């Protein structure tokens with residue numbers, strides 16, 4: 001057996017502790033599988049004397065993660081602190097600059113600095129791996145870069161934020177409104193320190209941008225992801241979608257078209273009996289479509305200590321084996337800048353409108369939709385105690401840009417009493 005692979009782990013929170021536990025529990029198995037012993041030399045976190053439920057006494061301590069990354073006895077730097085910049089980026093750059101491989105779960109850092117970090121890694125010959133950054137325990141990056149390497153990928157989609165899926169499925173199961181279930185998720189510790197990252201679709205957008213770059217061979221382009229969060233999804237939307245045979249999911253989709261790469265992360269109605277529709281709680285699902293393989297579906301835990309640490313250690317094991325794959329699946333210099341394209345794919349839409357309950361209001365809305373080429377498939381006005389009439393419209397498939405123009409016109413009629421809510425209905 002060769003010399004041990006010595007880890008330096010920065011960040012001893014949920015994921016960091018999980019990684020320590022796996023190294024301590026499965027040392028023999030990992031050595032047998034990789035042909036190399038994997039050990040921990042040193043660790044770092046903000047607070048040294050915190051009881052983390054694992055024995056850290058055998059490891060050196062560094063207050064400064066950059067110093068940890070540079071230590072002589074650290075062969076591989078494991079970044080599990082989080083944050084797109086600050087110490088996570090500084091320490092990752094220090095390790096890569098020194099030619100040391102880095103494994104990280106930090107989607108925020110990679111979605112913004114992925115190209116620069118990949119270029120740095122390749123310039124020094126260091127590996128940079130981030131399986132845990134996308135969909136926690138699901139090995140979707142490995143699937144794309146290895147198992148599906150011979151496929152032209154046409155579409156990557158899925159549910160990539162467990163917290164949003166928990167909130168949406170709990171709303172449906174309990175019949176409680178968004179605010180109440182958001183508070184419940186907060187009390188259970190599910191939300192990121194900045195909850196907008198979850199409910200605003202940003203965290204899932206980071207993950208989609210990473211998958212999209214790998215799938216289509218482009219530079220990672222988080223700014224190109226069209227984002228819509230789940231904050232405006234009401235319990236009424238969920239009930240009405242269910243009555244029509246749909247469930248609402250925060251669905252990410254990246255596809256390559258002739259116009260460029262479309263990336264979107266938004267609440268979407270999906271058939272209730274489809275694999276996505278049946279996804280409960282914090283589970284994630286990634287759907288990949290390739291020209292030879294067709295469609296494959298990967299489902300599993302998208303977060304949590306065990307699943308995320310499992311993905312981190314999968315990367316560590318690959319490095320121990322000497323596997324050398326560029327961070328985004330092909331050399332960074334060959335990744336083309338992403339050519340952004342707004343979604344032009346026609347799909348049906350669910351519209352929630354609130355109208356003044358006056359003669360002709362509904363007719364004016366229907367007229368504006370018609371003038372913009374939007375055809376109504378279904379329409380219903382609900383009982384209402386007050387002056388505002390809640391109206392649900394389902395359109396026939398139409399281009400999102402045509403609908404956006406139409407909704408501007410609908411708002412300009414003066415008969416709507418709140419901003420219209422438009423949700424896409426998934427195209428097969």
Ligand SMILES: NC(=O)C1=CN([C@@H]2O[C@H](COP(=O)(O)OP(=O)(O)OC[C@H]3O[C@@H](n4cnc5c(N)ncnc54)[C@H](OP(=O)(O)O)[C@@H]3O)[C@@H](O)[C@H]2O)C=CC1
Pocket residue numbers: 010011012013014015016044045046047048050063065080081082083087105106107108132133136302303304305308
């Ligand atoms: N939790 C999850 O399920 C998943 C997390 N991830 C990603 O994994 C990474 C870690 O997440 P998670 O474990 O949940 O985060 P936690 O908040 O649980 O832990 C963060 C750790 O980093 C340490 N830390 C923070 N800032 C510094 C600093 N300036 N210097 C040294 N140490 C620092 C903290 O120290 P201290 O403990 O002393 O405060 C803590 O140990 C993030 O990038 C996250 O996005 C990815 C997928 C799933």
Ligand SMILES: N[C@@H](CCO)C(=O)O
Pocket residue numbers: 135136160161162163164190191192198203302303304
């Ligand atoms: N906040 C993320 C954690 C895992 O990336 C989620 O809810 O999925």
